[in-house]
Amino acid sequence: MAAVLGLIVGVVVGVFVKPDIPVVLQPYLPIMVVAALDALLGAARAYFERSFHDRVFVISFFANVLTATLLVFLGNQLGVGSQLQTAVIVVLGIRIFSNVSSIRRFIFRG
Amino acid sequence: MARRREPRDVLEKMHSQHAQDKKNDRMETGSFPQVRKKPKRDLNRNASRARLLTSALVMVLCALLGFGYMTQINNTTSTYETMSESELVRLITESNTQLSNLQQRKNELTSQLNSLKSAVDEQEQAQRIAKQNEETSGLLSGRLPATGEGVIVTVGEGRDEKVDASIMFSLIEELRNAGAEVIAINDVRVVATTYIKDADTGLVSDGVTLTPSYVVRAIGNSQDLANAVNIAGGVGAQLQVKYGATVTVETSDTVEINQVRDDTQYKYAKTVE
Numbered sequence: 243m244a245a246v247l248g249l250i251v252g253v254v255v256g257v258f259v260k261p262d263i264p265v266v267l268q269p270y271l272p273i274m275v276v277a278a279l280d281a282l283l284g285a286a287r288a289y290f291e292r293s294f295h296d297r298v299f300v301i302s303f304f305a306n307v308l309t310a311t312l313l314v315f316l317g318n319q320l321g322v323g324s325q326l327q328t329a330v331i332v333v334l335g336i337r338i339f340s341n342v343s344s345i346r347r348f349i350f351r352g
Numbered sequence: 353m354a355r356r357r358e359p360r361d362v363l364e365k366m367h368s369q370h371a372q373d374k375k376n377d378r379m380e381t382g383s384f385p386q387v388r389k390k391p392k393r394d395l396n397r398n399a400s401r402a403r404l405l406t407s408a409l410v411m412v413l414c415a416l417l418g419f420g421y422m423t424q425i426n427n428t429t430s431t432y433e434t435m436s437e438s439e440l441v442r443l444i445t446e447s448n449t450q451l452s453n454l455q456q457r458k459n460e461l462t463s464q465l466n467s468l469k470s471a472v473d474e475q476e477q478a479q480r481i482a483k484q485n486e487e488t489s490g491l492l493s494g495r496l497p498a499t500g501e502g503v504i505v506t507v508g509e510g511r512d513e514k515v516d517a518s519i520m521f522s523l524i525e526e527l528r529n530a531g532a533e534v535i536a537i538n539d540v541r542v543v544a545t546t547y548i549k550d551a552d553t554g555l556v557s558d559g560v561t562l563t564p565s566y567v568v569r570a571i572g573n574s575q576d577l578a579n580a581v582n583i584a585g586g587v588g589a590q591l592q593v594k595y596g597a598t599v600t601v602e603t604s605d606t607v608e609i610n611q612v613r614d615d616t617q618y619k620y621a622k623t624v625e
Contacts, residue, residue: 245414246414248415249414250418252415252417253418253421256420260426261423271424274420275417278413285410299410300406300413303413
């Protein structure tokens with residue numbers, strides 16, 4: 243409930259407030275969003291499995307975002323930024339897919 | 353338990369012993385002191401507060417996610433900095449082809465516009481010519497009233513001889529030769545098909561009986577027209593000498609000829625296709 247409410251509030255605020263993202267942060271924002279999405283879907287899966295825990299979610303959220311950002315940052319430092327970005331996106335995408343599929347199983351099994 | 357005093361006799365000893373036993377038989381003995389258990393911890397003591405706090409945190413995180421998502425969506429249009437070189441090159445090529453396409457389209461439209469403009473010009477020209485033609489032919493055929501510089505020739509009744517058709521015809525011919533553009537005799541507009549013939553009461557022109565005195569109005573160069581009538585041995589002199597008629601020639605800057613006639617319907621003549 244709180245999560246859905248928070249999403250709605252965030253989207254509404256994002257529609258009306260259009261901040262200038264610093265150039266330094268620009269390549270990382272999409273990765274951050276995808277990582278956060280992965281954390282959110284993982285939390286949803288845990289919720290369906292009755293093993294959802296607030297603190298775990300919060301920590302996994304931050305850990306996901308931080309790890310993804312650090313990976314891309316490292317890639318940029320090493321000169322393979324776009325490749326590593328792709329890799330991170332692919333991995334997160336796979337995780338999102340598996341989370342979604344297990345959520346789907348929970349929903350449709352009963 | 354320490355004994356507080358010595359028993360004085362057996363009975364009392366037994367009593368005290370009994371009391372002592374009874375005291376020691378109690379469950380809550382001093383020898384097995386009850387271990388004070390830790391008070392059972394209330395698991396639900398802080399639960400509601402913690403739940404509120406964590407759900408607020410979850411909400412904030414989700415809001416952050418949504419906000420980041422929308423920001424990224426708003427920002428995707430201007431993220432050329434994050435693009436790789438190949439992507440930028442591709443974008444430039446795409447833009448160039450689009451530009452050339454648009455240029456071509458613009459040229460096409462411009463030429464189309466020019467042709468349309470010239471067509472409009474031609475149409476205007478044609479319209480102007482048509483209007484001019486209509487005016488001149490209208491004047492020629494007598495459909496339109498006319499005004500302008502000219503002369504008014506008044507021919508009175510002949511004293512010696514009746515003014516006949518031939519002299520009136522030659523008067524009209526003289527005026528025409530002198531450059532008269534529009535001519536009218538009394539109420540008859542003179543056109544190409546106009547005839548004049550003699551009748552008992554005067555003259556008949558185009559089926560209309562003319563009675564003296566005859567007023568001939570002609571539009572043209574007034575000086576030329578007046579000269580054509582007044583020239584020595586000309587038609588004016590003939591009228592005065594031979595017919596004894598009074599001839600007055602009056603030049604005017606505004607001769608109005610309001611007599612008009614309907615369009616003639618040609619029965620035999622057809623235009624050549």
